[in-house]
Amino acid sequence: MKTKVRKAVFPAAGFGTRFLPATKAIPKEMLAVVDKPIIQYGVEEALAAGCEEIIIITARGKSAIEDHFDISYELEASLEKRGKTELLELSRKVSNMANLSYVRQKEAKGLGHAVLMAKDLVGDEPFAVILPDDVIDATTPCVKQMIDVFDEVQGSVLATMVVEGPGISAYGVLDGSPLSNNPRIIEARGMVEKPKFEDAPSKNAIIGRYILTPKIFELLENITPGAGGELQLTDGIKGLLKTERVYGYNFEGIRHDAGDKFGMLKATVDFALKRDDLGPPFREYLKSLSL
Numbered sequence: 346m347k348t349k350v351r352k353a354v355f356p357a358a359g360f361g362t363r364f365l366p367a368t369k370a371i372p373k374e375m376l377a378v379v380d381k382p383i384i385q386y387g388v389e390e391a392l393a394a395g396c397e398e399i400i401i402i403t404a405r406g407k408s409a410i411e412d413h414f415d416i417s418y419e420l421e422a423s424l425e426k427r428g429k430t431e432l433l434e435l436s437r438k439v440s441n442m443a444n445l446s447y448v449r450q451k452e453a454k455g456l457g458h459a460v461l462m463a464k465d466l467v468g469d470e471p472f473a474v475i476l477p478d479d480v481i482d483a484t485t486p487c488v489k490q491m492i493d494v495f496d497e498v499q500g501s502v503l504a505t506m507v508v509e510g511p512g513i514s515a516y517g518v519l520d521g522s523p524l525s526n527n528p529r530i531i532e533a534r535g536m537v538e539k540p541k542f543e544d545a546p547s548k549n550a551i552i553g554r555y556i557l558t559p560k561i562f563e564l565l566e567n568i569t570p571g572a573g574g575e576l577q578l579t580d581g582i583k584g585l586l587k588t589e590r591v592y593g594y595n596f597e598g599i600r601h602d603a604g605d606k607f608g609m610l611k612a613t614v615d616f617a618l619k620r621d622d623l624g625p626p627f628r629e630y631l632k633s634l635s636l
């Protein structure tokens with residue numbers, strides 16, 4: 346097995362029902378935080394982490410994602426004609442961004458099934474999985490932090506964050522022990538999907554970033570579908586745990602669930618406030634609100 350993480354898989358074939366009606370005709374992954382589709386944040390993160398190949402799992406109705414990362418001749422010609430050089434550069438930057446491949450998931454049979462669609466394109470090497478709804482604000486890109494951990498531990502790495510209180514029940518929760526030399530790294534014993542608060546084995550919630558070894562494909566091919574006929578990625582990872590070491594990693598940064606309306610609002614405010622152009626007037630506007 347090669348050991349460098351060169352490929353990043355973006356499952357983007359879900360229905361995005363939490364964001365209806367916006368997602369009836371627009372892919373959830375194309376909803377923007379400020380002025381950038383959420384999937385572009387993830388792609389930029391993967392590239393900044395050194396990934397060279399981006400594999401996007403798409404489905405019917407998701408062609409806007411392909412169009413977004415493609416050249417838009419009409420738009421570019423029009424911008425060029427009107428002398429809008431900065432906007433032209435912005436548009437070209439997106440289409441030149443990465444080496445992208447697309448695989449269709451014909452039926453939304455779950456996250457595990459979506460990842461399995463990338464088997465042939467990934468081959469026999471470790472790879473990253475990035476859920477585009479999780480937009481992460483971090484000084485060192487979250488996937489870069491995880492690849493550094495992977496290089497150290499040579500086992501699959503799941504990004505986790507500490508969730509206090511009953512909110513933990515919305516996540517897959519890691520059961521494990523922190524390493525003595527780096528307590529951010531947790532050697533996993535198991536994981537529990539959406540436990541009751543009182544049954545949660547820890548406060549470490551698994552979020553939408555994974556570095557996985559290729560063994561996961563064999564396991565995903567052999568697991569039985571869970572609720573709603575879906576193949577769960579966590580069931581595949583539980584299988585990995587039987588033969589390989591798997592680690593949680595409490596990454597440094599803030600994760601926004603932009604696939605959820607409230608999470609998207611928070612992400613928009615946080616990212617807008619950080620912008621040089623929008624931050625100062627937006628801050629003034631927020632202060633003027635009599636809340």
Ligand code: UTP
Pocket residue numbers: 356357358359360361362363364373402450452453454455456458459476477478604
């Ligand atoms: P989510 O459950 O967050 O996405 O799956 P969803 O199903 O699109 O959204 P809701 O819950 O109905 O609002 C996590 C990720 O896995 C992808 C989704 O596109 C999302 O990025 N996914 C999920 C697939 O690619 N295929 C699937 O069959 C299921």
